[in-house]
Structures are given as structure tokens and as C-alpha cells.
Amino acid sequence: MSSPAVEVRVLRVRRGGTVVLPGVSLQIPVGSVTGLLGPSGSGKTTLLRAIVGVQRVESGEVRVLGEPAGTPVQRRRVAYVTQAPSVYTDLTVRENLRYFAQIMGAEASRIDAVADTVGLRAHLGARVAALSGGERSRASLAVALLGGPKLLALDEPTVGLDPVLRRDLWGMFHRLADDGATLLVSSHVMDEAERCDHLVFMREGQIIASASPDQIRRQTGKDDLEDAFIALAEEG
Amino acid sequence: MSVENTQATALRVLAQLRHDRRTLALVLVVPPALLTLLRYVFDASPGTFARIGPPLVGLFPLIVMFLITSIAMLRERTTGTLERLMSMPLAKLDLLLGYGLAFAVLATVQAAVTSTVAFSWLGLHTSGSVLAVGALAIANAVLGMALGLFLSAFASTEFQAVQFMPAVLFPQVLLSGLLAPRDDMPHALRIASDLLPVTYAYDALTRVTGGRGGAWLWLDIGVMLGAILLSLMLGAATLRRRTP
16 A cells, blocks of 8 residues: 555544543545445544544544645645535525635536535526425535535535436546545444445544454354454444 | 634534525615615604714624624633634744634625615715725724724623623714714813724714825824734733643
């Protein structure tokens, strides 16, 4: 493996007085679609936030593409899509994209391109408040795509999406990875594990596995990844 | 810092206001309506209206922009758009100046409407130029915006944010000399009023509308600009790239 896209060393994070990550270490390969899987409350969001550089950390090191996370250079090449859509609901999709494109220094032509990618071309003129929950999530995703990020961190991007759309979205993730981007996708739904090149299983702030789906199957002797997760968790 | 990002932010904030027609209407209609109400409340004592009316033209923008900014900023925080912006290559100052620019534009329109009603229809008189009153109204709007931006960091809900207005601005307006001359106040209140920015905003307005300029007016303006800068810097300090 060449130098990893993300490298986390003994990361310790405390949020609101409780230790969420007691000291995790992790490497994520470049150009992969990595699934960050675990139950809600296992520390997935906190880990994503630390990698993106918006989380205050207590100790440890997080490096993204060879540089410390959260530095000014990362703001152009790392994009983060939070679970709740972070777009202006009182503006249209186009107005949102136009504003964020200016901030990211993206060409105006990117607006139509990313709207196409997330399937919102027909909704460019609609106010975000008038969109469905799934459409709002995709508008938020479109904003993240504007700058052509090298690392795209997505927190539960497929919640509430129609299965067809969910499949399309995973197809898009793999196309972005084929073009050289690294994607880190969190989910609490185990059936999404199948769609990833690399898996990171999390439970109670600890990483209980970080490997490809096949390696995890071989290691646990379980065909089903959900069974594999249970086996790894009970091994603890 | 980038002029383009400041401008884009200002245009974005203005676009949000443009979509919110009712807010826009309230911003433009409420101040002249209140002045008209005051005119008839003080029907029997026109002297009182003549005294407090002109400075109010300049104080309305301060109160309105304070409220709007603190809610707008709180919304940026709670909906995650602020966190998104802070993870992008946007300088904090560009965000703050963008807000300032957008609200200055709104305040200009508000001041124009309010002054027209006040000085043409309600018979209020200013010895200084109407333009100078308008300029002070805009400065007040920016002051209100800067204070609102800073204080919104201490509110975690809209309920809290709206109450910062009576908590932070009302005492300042009461102490500014609008209702009673500051010289007649107990010593402690007099001292307190010396330390509050709205006192200087009010003093500048009475000087201009009363036709008394001079060094004191420039002192007032200097203190207002200082208060704007200080609030903006404190506001910038509350914008964090990393949060707990």
C-alpha cells in the first residue's frame, strides 16, 4: 500500500465530558470507498469530524493525504457531508451551489455538473425548503462535490433514500474513487458493507476491524458481514 | 481575505432576505409606522415628539439589525452551514464583512424610507442634513449587526437569542439619554452610560439633528467605529474552525 489517504494515530477525543474515542488508530487506502460501520453512538461521526478537521481533539495525530488534518490546505481538498443537510433552506439549489462554488473557487460550469451527478438538475430552481428529505441530502452532497475533493467524508448519506437512488449513489461513489478520490462513508446499515472496498467496524469508540470485506470473511469464517461484525464484537 | 468571497456572502444574505418577503416588509414598514404612532401618542405635546423623533430614525436600524443578525447567525450555527463554511477556504472576516455589507444595504433602504416619512410627512425637523442622519442610521445598523453577531454565540436557541434584545439593547437605550437627560441620572448610571456604545450613537444623532457638530460629534463617531471593530473582532473569535 502506498502512503495512506488517512492515517490516524492513537486519537483520543472527549465530547461533553465523556470519552468518545479513547485512542484509535487507523489507515485508509487511497482511491478506496471505505465504509465506516457501527451502531449509532459508536463514535463514527466523531471520527469523521476529526479526519475532516472540525473536531477538537485531546491527543493523537490525524493526517490526511500526508498533511495534518484541518490545516488551510485541507480546506480545498477535503469535503464533508454531515448527516443533517447543511444548505440554506431559504435559497434555491442553484443559489446554494453558486455561493459555495465561489467560496471553493470552482468554475460556474461545475454547478450544472454536480447537479447532474446527484440527479437534481431539474430542481436547480427549487427552494431547498420545498424539497424532500432525500433531495435535501443530495443538495448537500452536491455542494461537497463542487471543489472536486480528494477526500470525501460522508456521514450516513443514504438514510431515507429510495433503494434505486441508493444504488445509484454507491455507483457514483465508486466512479469518484476510480478517478482517484478517497471516500469515507459512514453507515449503521450492515448491508451497505457489501458495497465497500475497505471496511472499518466500530463499536463503543473502538475499531474492531479494518480490512477488505473478503479479509474480514476469511478472518471470522462468516459469510455474512453482519455475522462477522457480531463475531468480532464478541471476541472484543 | 478575499473581496469576491465577501461580496458573494453579501449577495447570498441579500438573496435570503429577498426570498423572505414578509421580513423585508416588516423591516421597511415597522419603523415609519411606529414613528407615526408616536406622532399621535404625543399629539398634545409636540415638543416631546420633536425631541425624541429624529434620533429614533437612526436608532431603529440598530435594534432591527441586532435582532435579524443574531437570529441569522444562530441559524447558520444550528443548521450546520457555519460548520460547512468553516471547513472551506473562507476567511472569518469575509463572512462577517459579507453580513455587514448586506445589512448595510438593507439599513440604507430602511433609513431612506423612515427619513422620508419622518421629515416629509410627520413634520419632524433636523437642523443637520438628512443625509448625515442616514449615514448615522447605517453606522447604527452596522453596530447593531456587529453586536448581534457577537452575542448570538451565547444563545443556543431562538428563544434565548430574541431575549438578548431586551437584555442587551433596552438598558442601553434607557441609559442613552433618549428618555431622560443623562446629567439628571444617579452618578452610577451616568458612569455606566459612558461605557455603553448606544449612548454615543444617540449622542451623535442628537448632535446632527440639533445642528451641533464639532469635535464631540467626531468623538461619538470614533467610539461607534471602535465599538463596531471590537464587536467584529469578538464575533470573529467566536467562529471556530474546530468545535468540541
